[in-house]
Amino acid sequence: MTTNNLAENTAVETVAGVGTVDLAKSSVRSLNQALHDQHDQMAITQWEVLNPKGQHNLAVGLDAKLKVDIRGHAGYYCAGMNKEAEVTVHGNTGQGVAENMMSGVVRIKGSASSAAGATAHGGLLVIEGDAGSRCGISMKGADIVVRGNVGHMSCFMAQAGTLVVCGDAGEALGDSLYEVHIYVKGSVKSLGADCIEKEMRPEHIEELTELFERAGMDDQDPRDFKRYGSARQLYNFKVDNAGAY
DSSP: OEEEEEETTEEEEEETTEEEEETTTSOHHHHHHHHHHHHHHOOOOEEEEEOOTTOSSTTOSOBSSOEEEEESOBOTTTTTTOBSOEEEESSOBOTTTTTTOOSSEEEESSOBOTTTTTTOOSSEEEESSOBOTTTTTTOEEEEEEESSOBOTTTTTTOOEEEEEESSOBOTTBTTTOOSOEEEESSOBSOBOTTEEEEOOOHHHHHHHHHHHHHHTOTTOOGGGOEEEEEOSOSSSOOGGGGGGO
């Protein structure tokens, strides 16, 4: 076992090539700096973060093929702006997890608060518990798979990508959405403006099958899901629809 100061005030213990940072001893700022340094150094590609205790902004802005395991609950904006990295939270997360993610994989072993995957452009976000309100709000190309339920206004103004909900969805699902694909296994409390149920065709079964394989949820049957998407009535302003804008 060795201890390296890869960033100021960060004690990184390395065992068998895995770097460990204990946030009871190091700051979040110095943890993130140590992870960012790997973009150039790539000295350590596997990381463990101990004692996160719900702190905010953990593992944000990563831009390298790192594997990061956060051993506990995380606060706001965990793994935000992720690119290429694989981040796993062994607990729950606060709002905005994987916000503006570009690529890579973010997996939450517990539940996530509001705005999970907000504005995400790419990559895969897997939530093994429930997600709060506005899951996938304004998403622009990411794939989000939620084993449990999602809250109200999920996929509001979502532009591209896929949201899969293996439980139930709250009010105003897909309000003002564009071309995102939404699949829900359970009940939907209500659909938002311009969101309608659509036919499940073979290509959608294939899309779901591939997503479940990537998410590690092979126990799900794509044929149990309903598909929702845009009625394409709000793309251009129409005075008859003024009340829906």
